[in-house]
Amino acid sequence: MAEHFDLSIILLNFLGIAGIIVWHLQGRTRPTERLVAQIAFFLAMTATLVFARVNPFRFDSPHMDGDGTLVVSAKILWWTHMAWATIGFVRIYIVLDGRPREARLIQDLLVAMVYLGALLSVMAFVFGVPIGTLLATSGVVAIILGLALQNTLGDVFSGIALTLGRPYVIGDWISLSDGTEGRIVASNWRSTYILTGMHNLVVLPNSVLAKQGLTNVSKPDENHQILLPVRIVPNTRPKFVVDILHEALNSCNGIVHEPPPTAALVGINGTAIEIELQFRVTGPAQRGLARNEVIDLIYQHCNSNGLMLAKPPGTQIFEGSDALERAHISVERLFDSAPLFAGLTAPERAVIAASSKRGEAAAGSTIVTKGEKVETLVLINTGIVTLNDDGEEITRLAPGDYLGARSVVSGEPEFHEAKALTRITFFQIDKLDFEKLILSRPSILDDLSCRMSEARAVQANSGEPIVSAQARADLIQTIRSAFGSH
The missing domain is CATH 2.60.120.10 (Jelly Rolls)
Incomplete structure (x- = not known):
């Protein structure tokens, strides 16, 4: 019976070491094959433990001979392979869920928890360390480190909150309340990287980003509305003005025509008919080009239909009959x-x-x-x-x-x-x-x-x-x- 026990413990150590070697040889570029190998070695080691009647969840005071050392190493290897198999399942789930990039922080957090759990289990079930006393002592150390690393921890937990809340993903275009806007290109535990329209890389601590108002321009898609105010001299009916501005918008090639752009009357007084043009573009990069084209077409259509742009408020002068004469279409x-x-x-x-x-x-x-x-x-x-x-x-x-x-x-x-x-x-x-x-x-x-x-x-x-x-x-x-x- 003792001979079978010794052979099982030797086989268990052999499987553990062989699994480590295979795990390193496969590399990170083959996660599926790596997971299959981890599961296979873990199941083989578990079966060997059951056959040898060794309980990895119970501390047994080892003898200081060769057999005792082999039992200790076998338990350590078993807990290590269990941690790797669990981490492999976590990573495969995140990849199959289709969110490997934005869930990087959650993945790192789960991996850290698995390794911490495996370490505490080894200390408790292999070496018999009193975990309760250790956790009480480590709590004091954690308080000291927390005070020293307050800003860094604030960034870390803000990053976790942003990842769980999912206000954006990598590749989204966002606009912040302080005027910063750009595309999210990277995010880690401490910072988020934003590539602006001026091709500058802005690095924002996660705690700063979490406190700001954030507009995700890419949700539900990157089509978004632009408002452009226009003032026209009131020498004709407002309906005619609105129709002409609708024509200007509909003749624009750089904007989205579904839903259709609109021209809404805002107000009227003795100096101007005030209209707000509302149109959409396909993305942030098209805003400047579309606005330029719309303004040019407004001038073209107004010029050809006898409409005149009103002067800014407070600068109007009496145009008289000269304005009507210049509005003559020819x-x-x-x-x-x-x-x-x-x-x-x-x-x-x-x-x-x-x-x-x-x-x-x-x-x-x-x-x-x-x-x-x-x-x-x-x-x-x-x-x-x-x-x-x-x-x-x-x-x-x-x-x-x-x-x-x-x-x-x-x-x-x-x-x-x-x-x-x-x-x-x-x-x-x-x-x-x-x-x-x-x-x-x-x-x-x-x-x-x-x-x-x-x-x-x-x-x-x-x-x-x-x-x-x-x-x-x-x-x-x-x-x-x-x-x-x-």
Whole structure:
């Protein structure tokens, strides 16, 4: 019987040492295989303990001979493998739960508790140390350390609270009450790391972060609303103003159109109609670009519809009839905001304006069909036009944009179908008049070549149009050749 006991204890030590060697050889890159090996060795050691009738949960005073030493080492190895198997289960559960990164603090806490429990068990059941007395003594030491490490412990427990509360996860964009905002890139026991929009890394202690008001921009998604106040001179009905600003928002390509943007009347007085524009963007990085585009389109639509921006409160002066006169809609005023004609002199604009013809189209009507060769350049005055390719919307055009440049300039068919999204008005410039304009103002070719090259990039499904200098020069030469200009 004693011989079987000795063999079981030797086998138990052998299994424990072999399990440690296999555990280290497998490494951290194979957690599943590591867990299987840990469970296998732990079960084998448990079966051996049962066969040898050794109770690891009871302290037996060991003899100071070889057998007693082997029993002590066997119990220590068994408790060590039990701790590793438990930790393996904890880590596998966190990975399968799909939250390995944000649950790092909880994982570390559970691992520490498992190791502490295993250490106390070894001291109590293997060496017979009175745990009650030890815990009472360690309590005094813990109080002293707690006072010395008060700030650090505050950060640690704040980190645990933030992890359990889950106000954010790694990768979320957050905004704090002190003005700090950015994306969470890392979090540990003591600090949270935030990458701001200016590409700076802000390190915040967890205790400071836990005390601040926090807005998670990424929840439920990163679409969030922007408010933009606008003041318009009250020389027309507020409903007309709201409709025009709605058109400006709907013609914007950089904002979210579902849910639709809105323009809400805030107030009215003798100097201004106050409106608040509400629109959404797809993420924090698009806020600046979207706001720039919206402001530019507000100017375009107001300029083409005879609306004037009011001066800030307290700085208004009486405009009188001059304001109404300047609000008169004409093709010359449209040239002020049309990039194509920005470089024309007043006499040149007057000549083109005199030869242009005003037209209009109802919402849903087709202005230019795909593959059509048009004989007039269409300059949008009011409303919104969409460019479509096989029924899919490519982009939206606003007042000041134009259609038909490819056909008029180079004789090539149009790449896209142009449809009126809303009721539109426009000015048509005949091809012969436009030829005279280009011959007298060659600089217009630069803008045309840029826009036509971008249209080619859009047709090729390029995310960012990239036009080489040589390609642009070739296009300019083609256009000049078409008009006989050298």
